[in-house]
Amino acid sequence: MAISTQSRAPGYGLPPANTGNWLLDRIANASMAFVHLERRFDPFFRPLFDALFRELLTLATTAVINLGRKDEGLKIAEERPEPNEEAYLAEIIATMGKQMQGLWKPGNYQRGGNTKTHGIVRGEFIVRDDLPANMKRGIYATPRTYPAWVRFSGPGPYITPDIDDVGFMSMSIKLMDVPGPKLMDDEKFTQDMFGVSTPTFVTADTKSNSDLQHWSLKNASIFHFIKWKNHHMLDLIMQSLWIKTQSSPLESQYFSCVPYLLGEGQAMQYSMWSRLTTRTPVPCLPLRPPDNYLRDAMVATLAKQDVEFDILLQLQTNSFKMPIENNAVYWPPSNSPRIPAAILRIPRQKFDSPEQLDFAKVLSYNPWHCIAEHRPLGNQSRARLHMYKELSTFRQSMNGVQHYEPNGSETFPA
Helix, strand or coil: CCCCCCCCCCCECCCCCCCCCHHHHHHHHHHHHHHHHHHHHHHHHHHHHHHHHHHHHHHHHHHHHHHCCCCCCCCCCCCCCCCCHHHHHHHHHHHHHHHHHHHCCCCCCCCCCCCCEEEEEEEEEEECCCCCHHHCCHHHCCCCEEEEEEEEECCCCCECCHHHCCCCCEEEEEECCCCCCECCCCCCCCEEEEEECCCCCCCCCHHHHHHHHHHHHCCCCHHHHHCCCCCCHHHHHHHHCCCCCCCCHHHCEEECCCCEECCCCCEEEEEEEECCCCCCCCCCCCCCCCCCHHHHHHHHHHCCCCEEEEEEEEECCCCCCCCCCCCCCCCCCCCCCCEEEEEEEECCCCCCCHHHHHHHHHCCCCCCCCEHHHCECCHHHHHHHHHHHHHHHHHHHHHCCCCCCCCCCCCCCC
16 A cells, blocks of 8 residues: 555655754755655665675774773673663653654554554564574573564654655564563563664664654754764764665664673674575666555565574673663674574565554564563663653554554464
8 A cells, every 4th residue: 555645644754844943944854855866876876885885984983983982991781871861761752752743643643763664574583503502591592483573664753655764674573472571561471672774773872862852853853963062973974874775674684773681791782684685676766666665575575485584693792892871883793793593584475464564553562571681781772661661552542552462373364
């Protein structure tokens, strides 16, 4: 089903900037127009650029970021609360809630972030039997298979034609039949995992996240990055190295960006890497592709074959170069290689019925749906505990739906 830019609600399509300053509005709108133009030509040069320069420039940007940071002498897996964390969290929740109220109508409230659902599909999370002994913790302790619901989505907070988003995708995995007590008690048998298509988070901490949400509410996120004081240009450079015109949600890599425990005293980040080696051509470029071409690519692939992702774990080995509290710093594989730990298998299937797409609306993903061995770490993860819960509860209450814990037995019309 195509999404019309003649919006059924304000959240459909990309609204113009509303900073209250005509010059800032023009700059923000012009920057977005440039991004949209670049996305039409990106696939013609980006593969070669990425192969030659992306990793090198990522490491160079990381080095510059680290020059401006102070080594606080933290231990491996040690957290240290940031000043005014709770105040910044309250600002984030209030701002995102206000934005959701401005974009959506009751009965059709969408998520505040990772908003557009490309698809929600069945999967199997298969733990490998060849992990090193020190990594056999939590869900990785013994070889076994967990059923999963996997949601692929776009960036948000708006629902736009795919070519008009910022070139960013996310993956949310809900494992089921996971034994043991959970850190959130609203679900008893699930473990949630998250990944985005950039290896660092768009903001370093809750303070900068609060500022980003302030500008996002004004539809002018560019000014979070380029303002005169307290700018975030290095974060913009890092994100720009990885966002691009995407070919298919099934053909990308996804990164946790924030750390988690891997048993007591060990911290890790994880990532998901598609085993697909081919890339679906984006139709019609440099003209306008179909609004939902990313979902169309998923439909075509899963109609003919299974898809697998390698789940890789990266242990924290240096507390400064691989920080817990700053999520804008890239964890270099040279410091700690990514170790294969599991396989996410998405079997051949049909998933694009309206009923199955709507199933995503009743699910709540939260990184604190987890066992203690994989507790989320850092200030932005601490913020997610309350932010995701409050905004999910708000969204579902406005839509008149109840919280639902899936068990894998759900079925939908073909």
